[in-house]
């Protein structure tokens with residue numbers, strides 16, 4: 001008993017949000033921010049530096065824009081959780097005889113609908129055949145997903161459904177580009193197993209983050225977010241966005257790059273070292289029954305409960321099991337979720353399985369009501385399940401055929417994540 005008491009006290013000293021120290025605040029299980037354990041003092045300092053940059057609001061003098069969607073990372077990823085639909089961003093393009101065209105010369109694929117004073121914001125151009133809304137996802141626990149080896153994802157993929165379960169996860173594969181090769185090489189640098197990520201598969205690289213797995217790692221995601229979401233240039237993406245409808249390449253007056261490579265590195269480190277969401281009532285008999293059903297009716301075929309990381313220079317992320325409820329693969333979700341928009345090698349109906357960890361508390365970050373699916377179109381867990389089609393149609397039908405009591409147990413399990 002004394003040992004256990006000691007452990008509880010020690011944990012509280014390192015957790016600023018500890019319920020025992022601040023009895024009136026929300027308990028850690030209700031929050032997402034907070035670090036993984038076991039960081040060295042210098043790692044803690046880098047996390048804090050990244051945290052400050054994540055929260056930093058950009059103004060015109062700092063290089064915001066000239067066109068942008070929001071002014072800080074934190075504005076969209078509130079408290080590291082999912083964003084409110086107010087901060088949904090939009091991407092568009094058009095179907096052509098030779099495939100999907102992201103309409104780059106017309107300002108695509110991402111709409112920057114805000115701009116600095118004296119500069120015109122973008123509008124969706126004529127001729128678009130598909131538009132998707134993207135609700136900001138939570139960023140907690142991403143270091144674990146980042147540390148999964150490519151080999152694990154390659155083994156999970158089953159593009160031709162060889163095992164005959166109706167589920168055929170595919171890897172998102174991106175054609176090589178200078179940016180992709182640079183971000184992979186930079187991230188391999190400090191890794192104890194530099195060959196574990198950045199594998200060439202069918203002549204391209206595996207996409208991992210984003211709802212259609214647009215980016216290959218957290219560095220790729222971060223420099224892309226700075227530029228596309230805030231109009232902020234970096235060493236790796238040093239040219240400002242401009243609005244083609246403005247008729248010139250004129251941009252803001254801030255010298256490029258507008259953030260340094262060390263700022264970017266700190267933000268990436270911050271993302272890697274955010275703890276995974278904690279469970280609530282994980283051992284309740286109703287929750288355990290729901291968890292069994294989740295697996296029995298095939299939800300776990302895509303929302304894979306357990307993954308294992310590869311080698312990592314960060315001890316807590318090194319070769320550990322974790323429970324994200326995703327396979328990071330693309331799945332055909334049927335006409336129900338097809339917006340006619342896509343990225344990379346994905347079909348318009350394909351989406352990357354989102355992690356379900358933290359789903360039971362996401363309303364805490366979305367103003368009290370939860371919004372599910374890529375654009376937040378579902379306002380309840382039940383509605384989110386009902387909108388599953390394509391490869392998930394069997395699993396959805398099995399859910400709808402359950403007794404009301406078994407359905408409620410499964411939902412209670414989801415709320416415990």
Ligand SMILES: [Ca+2]
Pocket residue numbers: 063064065066231232233240241252254258
């Ligand atoms: Ca700028």
Ligand SMILES: [Ca+2]
Pocket residue numbers: 107108109110111112122
């Ligand atoms: Ca644009």
Ligand SMILES: [Ca+2]
Pocket residue numbers: 063233240251252253254255256258
């Ligand atoms: Ca600039």
